[in-house]
Amino acid sequence: MSSERILVVSPYPPIRDGIGSYAVQQVRALRRAGNHVEVCSPEPSAAHHHLDTRGPKGALALGRLARRFDRTILHFHPDFFYEIPATPTSRLTTGTALALALRTAGNVTIVLHEVDHRWAAPTDPSAKATRAVFRAAAEVAVHVPEHRRMMVEEFGVPAERVTLVDHGGDFVARVPDDRAEARRILGLPADGHVFLCIGFVQPHKGFDRAVAAFGDLGSAGASLYVVGSVRVDDPLTADHVAELERLAARTPGAHLRLSYVSDDRFDRWIVAADTVVLPYREIWSSSVAERARLYGRPVIASRVGGLADQLADAPGIQLVDDNVALALAMRRAVSGAASGSPADGSTERASAAWSFADGVDRESVQAEVRRRAGTGSASRAARRATSAAGTGSASSPLRRVPTLSLPPAASARPGVSTVKKLIRRVIGWELDPIREQVSRIQRATVESVDVLDARVDELEDP
Amino acid sequence: MAGERPRSPVAWPLVSDRRIALVPPRYGPDVIGGAEASFREVAAGLASRGWEVDVYTTCAIDHFTWANHYPAGDSHDGDVRVRRYPVVNDTSGADRALVDAMVARGEMPTLPEQERWMNDGLRSPELFHALIDESDRYRAVVVTPYLFWTSFAAAAVAPERTIVRPCLHDEPQARFELFSPMLEGSARLWLNTEPERDLLDSLFPGHAPGDVVGEGVTIPKEADPAGFRARHGLGERRFVLYAGRREGAKGWERLLDTFSATVRKGNLDLALVTIGVGDVHIPADVADSVFDLGRVDDRERDDAFAAASGYLQPSALESFSRTIMEAWLTGTLVIANAASEVVAWHCERSGAGLLYDDDNELEQCLRFLAEAPEAAATLAAPGRDYVLDNYTWEATLDRMEASLEQMP
Numbered sequence: 124m125s126s127e128r129i130l131v132v133s134p135y136p137p138i139r140d141g142i143g144s145y146a147v148q149q150v151r152a153l154r155r156a157g158n159h160v161e162v163c164s165p166e167p168s169a170a171h172h173h174l175d176t177r178g179p180k181g182a183l184a185l186g187r188l189a190r191r192f193d194r195t196i197l198h199f200h201p202d203f204f205y206e207i208p209a210t211p212t213s214r215l216t217t218g219t220a221l222a223l224a225l226r227t228a229g230n231v232t233i234v235l236h237e238v239d240h241r242w243a244a245p246t247d248p249s250a251k252a253t254r255a256v257f258r259a260a261a262e263v264a265v266h267v268p269e270h271r272r273m274m275v276e277e278f279g280v281p282a283e284r285v286t287l288v289d290h291g292g293d294f295v296a297r298v299p300d301d302r303a304e305a306r307r308i309l310g311l312p313a314d315g316h317v318f319l320c321i322g323f324v325q326p327h328k329g330f331d332r333a334v335a336a337f338g339d340l341g342s343a344g345a346s347l348y349v350v351g352s353v354r355v356d357d358p359l360t361a362d363h364v365a366e367l368e369r370l371a372a373r374t375p376g377a378h379l380r381l382s383y384v385s386d387d388r389f390d391r392w393i394v395a396a397d398t399v400v401l402p403y404r405e406i407w408s409s410s411v412a413e414r415a416r417l418y419g420r421p422v423i424a425s426r427v428g429g430l431a432d433q434l435a436d437a438p439g440i441q442l443v444d445d446n447v448a449l450a451l452a453m454r455r456a457v458s459g460a461a462s463g464s465p466a467d468g469s470t471e472r473a474s475a476a477w478s479f480a481d482g483v484d485r486e487s488v489q490a491e492v493r494r495r496a497g498t499g500s501a502s503r504a505a506r507r508a509t510s511a512a513g514t515g516s517a518s519s520p521l522r523r524v525p526t527l528s529l530p531p532a533a534s535a536r537p538g539v540s541t542v543k544k545l546i547r548r549v550i551g552w553e554l555d556p557i558r559e560q561v562s563r564i565q566r567a568t569v570e571s572v573d574v575l576d577a578r579v580d581e582l583e584d585p
Numbered sequence: 586m587a588g589e590r591p592r593s594p595v596a597w598p599l600v601s602d603r604r605i606a607l608v609p610p611r612y613g614p615d616v617i618g619g620a621e622a623s624f625r626e627v628a629a630g631l632a633s634r635g636w637e638v639d640v641y642t643t644c645a646i647d648h649f650t651w652a653n654h655y656p657a658g659d660s661h662d663g664d665v666r667v668r669r670y671p672v673v674n675d676t677s678g679a680d681r682a683l684v685d686a687m688v689a690r691g692e693m694p695t696l697p698e699q700e701r702w703m704n705d706g707l708r709s710p711e712l713f714h715a716l717i718d719e720s721d722r723y724r725a726v727v728v729t730p731y732l733f734w735t736s737f738a739a740a741a742v743a744p745e746r747t748i749v750r751p752c753l754h755d756e757p758q759a760r761f762e763l764f765s766p767m768l769e770g771s772a773r774l775w776l777n778t779e780p781e782r783d784l785l786d787s788l789f790p791g792h793a794p795g796d797v798v799g800e801g802v803t804i805p806k807e808a809d810p811a812g813f814r815a816r817h818g819l820g821e822r823r824f825v826l827y828a829g830r831r832e833g834a835k836g837w838e839r840l841l842d843t844f845s846a847t848v849r850k851g852n853l854d855l856a857l858v859t860i861g862v863g864d865v866h867i868p869a870d871v872a873d874s875v876f877d878l879g880r881v882d883d884r885e886r887d888d889a890f891a892a893a894s895g896y897l898q899p900s901a902l903e904s905f906s907r908t909i910m911e912a913w914l915t916g917t918l919v920i921a922n923a924a925s926e927v928v929a930w931h932c933e934r935s936g937a938g939l940l941y942d943d944d945n946e947l948e949q950c951l952r953f954l955a956e957a958p959e960a961a962a963t964l965a966a967p968g969r970d971y972v973l974d975n976y977t978w979e980a981t982l983d984r985m986e987a988s989l990e991q992m993p
Contacts, residue, residue: 136713137738138700139766151717160714167676167704169713169738310791352696352762382791383696383762385770387744 128159130189132176133198135164139352141322141410142198142236143168144386149196163188165203176203178213179220186224194230197260200237211249212538214242218252225259232262234288235270237407243277254278264288266408267432305395309388315344316457319396321389322411324351324381326363329402329425334370334377336402336450341376345457347400350380350392365566369573393418398456401425402449408433423452604637605989606723608716610707610733612642612667613655617830617862617880619907620730620752623800625662627727630801630982632664639723640667641716643709643735651707670712680705688757699763708734716742725992727775730904731764740767746992749793750775752904755784755926768792772992775985777905780926796988801978802910810892813885817858817878819892824856824876825920825954826893828886828908829900831863836899836922843944845871847951855955857897860889891915894961895954901925910976913937913968918961920950937968 131153133146146162153160163185164170165177172188175181182204189195204221206213225231233256242253257263257278263285265271271287274280306313318337320330330349337347349371353364364381371379384392393399399415401424408429415422421439424430434440443449609624616622632638640662644653651672660667684694684702694702712735720726720743728736729750740747749771753759768774768785774795776782785792814820825844831837837859844857848871858876859865865877881889890896896912901924909919909931919938921928932938941947954961 136741137703137734139696147717150714154714154718162710166701167708169708169710171710171714382769383765385744385766386741388766388770 126157126159127193128191129153129161130192130195131160131162131198132185132189132195132203133162133164133170134166134203135162135168135170138164138166138168139383142200145410146198161192177217178206179216182217182220182224185221186228189224189228189231192228194232195225195228196232196234197225198234198236201239201242211247214247214249215252218249218256222252222255222259225256229261231260232264233257233260234264235266235274240273240277243279254280260284262286267429268435269429269432270407300391300394302394302397305391309391309395311348311395312346315346316340316397317395318345318347318398318400318453318456319350319392320347320400320402321350321384321392324349324353324364324367325360327404327406329404331363331367331370332402332404332425332446332449333400333453334367334374336446336453337374337377338450339375340453340457341374343457346376346378347374348378348380348392348396350382350384352381352383362562362566369570390414390418393420396420398423398453400449400453401430403427403430406430412437421456423449423456425449602724603635604639604723605631606639606641606716606720606726608641608712608726608728608735608739610643610735611645611648612640613646613662616646618648619829619905623905623907624729624750626801626803626978627982627985628665629663630978631985634982634986638665640665641712641739642667642669643672643707643712644669645672645707657711668715670709670715673708673710674706676705678705693757693760696762699761703734703737703763706734708738713738713742720746725772725989729775731767732758737764737767740771744770745772747771748773748775748988748992750777751781751785752777753781753784753788754902754904756902759784759788765789773988775988778927778930780930781904784926794991796984796991798984798988799976799981800905800907801981802907802914802972802976803978804973805887805890805911805914808887808891808915810888813888813892816885817876819856819858819876822856823854823894823955823958824858824892825895825897825951826889826912826917827857827859827861827897827899828889828911829861831859831861831865834900834902836901837863839944840897840899840947841865841867841875843947844875844951846944847948848874850948853951853955855894855951858889858893860886887911887915890917893917894958895920895950898922898925898928900928903927906931909938910972913965913972916962916965916969918954918965919968920947920954931971935968935971937965937971939964 131146131150134140134143136143136147143164150160150162161172162170163172163174163176165173165175167173174184174188176185201209205217209217225233238253241247243250247253257274257280260280261284263274263280265274265285265287266289268287271285274285275282300308303313306317311317318333320328320333322328324330330351333347334349337345340347349367353360367379371377393411393414397420399411399420399422401409401412401422403409403425404427406428409424412422412424412430412434416437419439421441422434422437423441423443424434426442426444431442434442441452443452607624607628609621611618611621612625614625616625628638628640643651644655644657645651646654651674653671655669657669657671660669680698680701684698687694687698716726716739723746725746725748726739726743727748727750728739729752730736731749731751731753736749740749744766749767751768751774753776758764768789769791771793774785774793775798776785776795777797777800779797782795782797785795827837827840829835841857845868847853856874856876858878860878860881862880865875867875867877878885878889890912893912895918896909898906898909898919898921900906901922903925904927906921906925906928909921909928912919913935919928919932921932921938921940923929923940923942928938929940932940939950939953941950
């Protein structure tokens with residue numbers, strides 16, 4: 124076995140980061156194979172080096188460091204290298220510098236976690252520079268076939284340089300528990316179907332969709348746990364968390380556990396679950412899915428990003444296209460009909476959702492009717508749970524109003540972004556308090572309407 | 586890091602039932618600090634019971650500068666193998682200062698701010714990677730105390746075999762969400778006292794299984810109080826003792842202020858003797874009543890405890906307080922800050938300590954010592970049995986081994 128000097132570029136522990144957790148397992152495997160491995164992270168961490176890798180300056184500094192190694196493994200996410208938000212101009216300068224850095228660094232493997240394929244569109248003035256970044260690498264490692272196609276066809280990377288790697292290839296199980304033991308340790312009920320949504324709580328993860336889809340399954344003894352922490356402290360995420368709290372409070376059997384989750388506790392939750400739910404609105408690929416696969420837990424996932432490709436060959440996977448299909452899949456999981464559901468990963472569309480694999484009875488059909496309608500004579504709690512994210516809530520129109528956010532200080536025209544940023548900086552002290560106040564008023568109004576709605580319910584049905 | 590060479594492929598030894606790794610931020614005979622001294626005793630004690638003990642620590646000796654003092658590499662401390670790794674301290678400190686200022690204002694930093702705070706100070710990437718490589722070889726990896734980067738980072742490496750000895754204090758940082766995975770996700774916790782468990786229960790209700798293992802105190806051989814007095818020119822003068830780190834966080838400065846103020850009021854036939862590290866700024870007008878002896882060896886420390894009329898524990902942030910045990914072992918009364926729940930608990934359980942809530946109460950405690958020495962000695966008497974009944978190393982190591990048996 125030949126020993127190499129390898130540089131791994133990635134976020135890294137003890138900062139909590141999914142890509143960092145991936146990287147540390149990779150580092151462990153590389154070191155155990157006898158290599159000398161050093162790590163460079165964008166911020167101070169347990170890595171040997173840290174440098175701000177963003178922008179042309181960061182790219183060139185990274186190139187200088189990488190030249191000291193036989194090989195560089197670079198975990199690629201645009202946020203690590205490009206300014207936020209990335210304008211065509213900044214993509215052009217950063218991409219050019221990064222491509223140059225990688226080319227001079229020699230043997231570079233890019234492990235692709237995320238990139239917007241529109242950056243390679245012929246109409247994008249920075250496309251050439253973006254393509255050059257990936258073409259500068261000796262290897263681009265992707266996790267799903269769709270990304271392989273994209274790299275080859277849209278980014279122009281020679282096909283022989285794009286390799287499909289198992290996302291969970293370096294993953295190892297961290298807890299020895301069985302389901303009963305994991306539930307005991309986590310303080311979960313021993314019986315009943317447990318659904319789990321786990322990970323950083325962000326709007327694009329769509330955990331609210333899972334709570335709404337869960338609906339009245341609590342009355343069947345099921346429970347749904349949304350477990351994770353909030354990493355991004357912006358108003359949009361704060362609103363999302365508030366919404367999740369409201370939904371969980373109104374949905375019997377739904378529990379929101381907002382806390383920092385250690386790696387082994389993360390695994391313990393997965394072991395404790397009967398079904399892992401990935402109701403993502405957008406995602407590239409999912410480490411949660413890999414860990415669920417590692418422990419043999421069934422997954423219900425929305426068909427977004429590369430999930431369909433990533434999970435294509437995994438057993439026990441159901442992919443859904445919309446909220447109704449998600450609700451039906453969860454209902455089937457509880458009724459034990461999951462084995463009768465499409466096991467080949469085919470889509471459950473809303474139009475097919477009326478078919479009941481487990482036999483049709485009036486109660487289940489009526490329940491589904493109520494779920495879709497968000498109204499009717501279901502129990503008040505279940506009705507509220509369903510309607511809160513659906514169409515029947517009195518506050519729904521208010522909830523649909525997008526949170527006020529300032530337009531991005533970015534422009535495709537050279538120099539305009541800088542001017543916009545300058546203006547933003549100058550007027551920020553006036554605008555930010557107004558924006559925050561509007562968000563607060565919106566939240567308070569929603570809460571007030573819901574309280575009034577509940578009081579009306581009580582008056583109608585004391 | 587520079588200087589490391591490419592390694593040859595190695596065969597990884599199987600985990601041993603009797604192999605344990607200890608991870609303190611500092612380690613060595615010259616390191617000042619109760620928790621650090623105790624951990625060294627744990628290492629030696631487990632080694633004497635047949636455990637193969639490896640200590641993973643930094644090259645630092647001083648927790649203010651974290652300068653690399655000891656050479657990196659392996660050495661031995663008796664039967665204990667010590668593996669030292671350099672400290673990297675190359676950040677500006679701005680993130681740490683920002684969070685400290687927020688905490689001082691009573692604000693809770695966000696999780697990202699807490700993360701930046703943790704990484705804006707001492708770090709030891711090589712120590713982290715050594716554990717990445719070798720943690721699987723150990724039955725358990727014990728990290729302590731909770732607040733330090735070494736503990737935080739090491740606990741993330743192999744939580745399923747990590748025991749955290751948090752030495753938790755009731756301080757704002759103990760409420761940081763940052764520490765939740767360490768205290769909730771590790772295999773077990775080693776706690777010093779029941780009040781520490783109560784605090785843990787209130788702050789982290791979902792914490793990992795905790796064992797109150799306590800802490801051991803070495804029983805001193807025959808002490809020589811008269812020799813101590815003679816060596817330091819104290820004659821027959823009665824004195825109170827403070828031993829440990831002389832710094833604000835330990836309550837030292839306020840203690841000195843109050844003692845000085847009491848001396849200035851007159852009629853206090855009592856001196857203050859202090860031993861340990863840290864700068865001592867003695868007011869000129871009380872210079873003949875305060876004696877700074879600096880660092881002393883263990884024998885001299887035991888003699889100092891035996892010669893003192895009372896021992897002062899002004900710290901509000903104690904997770905065990907080894908020094909009050911040392912005082913009681915020599916029959917010396919303890920006078921302690923009631924703000925420390927742990928010390929108050931010890932004083933109440935043993936019956937051998939007085940507590941004060943403010944400067945006036947401390948002044949009266951000092952006057953009691955000065956004016957009623959026989960009563961003070963009587964009060965102190967049960968202290969020794971309290972320590973012998975609860976905190977010998979034999980009993981402590983028994984509890985630790987019982988806890989280790991619970992590890993998977």
